[in-house]
Amino acid sequence: MTSPVVDCHAHALFPALQKRVAETDPEGFSAHQRLEASRNGLESLRISGAMVGARIPQLTGTGRRLADMDAAGIDVQLVSPSPSHYYPFLAEDLAREIAREANSSIRDLVAAEPERLIGLGLAPLQHPALAVELLDHAVVDCGLAGVEISSFAPGQADAHSIELSDERLEPFWTRAVELGAVLFLHPFGCSLDDRLDRFYLSNTVGQPVENAVALSHLIFSGVLDRHPGLTVIAAHGGGYLPTFLGRSDHAWAVRPEARGCEHKPSSYLKRLYFDSLVHSESALRALVDVVGADRVLLGSDYPFDMGVTDPVDRVLQGRLGEKATTAITSGNAALLGLTPLSRVDRVGS
Numbered sequence: 328m329t330s331p332v333v334d335c336h337a338h339a340l341f342p343a344l345q346k347r348v349a350e351t352d353p354e355g356f357s358a359h360q361r362l363e364a365s366r367n368g369l370e371s372l373r374i375s376g377a378m379v380g381a382r383i384p385q386l387t388g389t390g391r392r393l394a395d396m397d398a399a400g401i402d403v404q405l406v407s408p409s410p411s412h413y414y415p416f417l418a419e420d421l422a423r424e425i426a427r428e429a430n431s432s433i434r435d436l437v438a439a440e441p442e443r444l445i446g447l448g449l450a451p452l453q454h455p456a457l458a459v460e461l462l463d464h465a466v467v468d469c470g471l472a473g474v475e476i477s478s479f480a481p482g483q484a485d486a487h488s489i490e491l492s493d494e495r496l497e498p499f500w501t502r503a504v505e506l507g508a509v510l511f512l513h514p515f516g517c518s519l520d521d522r523l524d525r526f527y528l529s530n531t532v533g534q535p536v537e538n539a540v541a542l543s544h545l546i547f548s549g550v551l552d553r554h555p556g557l558t559v560i561a562a563h564g565g566g567y568l569p570t571f572l573g574r575s576d577h578a579w580a581v582r583p584e585a586r587g588c589e590h591k592p593s594s595y596l597k598r599l600y601f602d603s604l605v606h607s608e609s610a611l612r613a614l615v616d617v618v619g620a621d622r623v624l625l626g627s628d629y630p631f632d633m634g635v636t637d638p639v640d641r642v643l644q645g646r647l648g649e650k651a652t653t654a655i656t657s658g659n660a661a662l663l664g665l666t667p668l669s670r671v672d673r674v675g676s
Contacts, residue, residue, distance in 0.1 A: 332401055335511070337405065339409065340386035405447060413480075422454055445472050447473050455498075458499040459498050539568035564601050576592055603625050
């Protein structure tokens with residue numbers, strides 16, 4: 328039996344969530360909207376708004392989603408909430424409620440097509456004390472495969488931002504390993520703010536930067552040493568980091584403050600996973616050459632315009648060989664339990 332083709336990077340949108348946030352915390356929501364305008368620029372916000380509006384059928388239901396999956400040769404999607412649902416400005420009580428609602432909404436979406444869809448929930452990084460509770464809600468209560476996390480969270484009440492190296496997240500990493508949860512690292516927004524407010528640099532440059540910074544925090548802080556069983560999939564091929572780790576290795580060798588990890592940074596790529604959404608054949612080959620074909624999973628970013636409608640063809644165009652191509656399109660996802668059959672096997676083991 329041929330293993331199913333799995334897309335690990337696909338999103339869903341829940342308009343009722345944003346409506347509730349806007350009505351419950353209008354001041355925080357308005358401030359966040361102003362920040363987004365500053366980061367993206369008004370032209371990009373206008374174009375993105377129209378783009379998302381045109382894709383509401385794909386983002387909110389299953390009918391068009393399944394048809395598009397069939398057209399692309401995708402058997403199974405790992406569906407995560409749109410990163411716009413992170414709402415990092417929310418106070419603790421509302422953050423809990425919104426994350427629980429997002430988890431339940433994803434649960435209901437994938438339950439409609441359990442042989443085709445697997446879900447990821449949310450855990451609000453801006454409240455590290457809540458992260459374990461919401462991870463449990465997603466995995467234990469809602470039966471999801473794990474959670475989607477951002478590259479960082481702004482600190483509450485003008486406190487320092489919460490990076491993935493923050494010691495307050497240690498219980499979260501521990502619990503993720505205990506649950507065998509998948510953590511999908513997907514940035515939303517870039518801390519470079521208005522330096523990227525034109526030409527859509529907020530996405531084209533900002534997303535790869537955020538991936539690189541977040542993964543560097545995981546690596547250099549020793550999180551992966553302390554939690555070797557952690558399963559992290561980095562969106563967008565890990566951004567700029569995987570193919571430029573020579574500089575990190577050099578810093579690790581010559582700078583004492585860069586020695587928070589036990590081994591040279593490049594060695595940790597074998598403990599991480601990456602999606603294939605890198606937008607060129609040469610970039611995909613470079614990623615596979617550095618991290619190994621066993622660490623790359625198919626990703627499309629469905630259904631947004633910065634994604635691709637032909638992710639399988641993109642991998643085939645990389646001319647990686649049959650074994651590597653099969654691993655990326657299906658085998659690696661099965662090993663992580665990201666197919667209906669493998670999830671049943673895992674639960675029964």
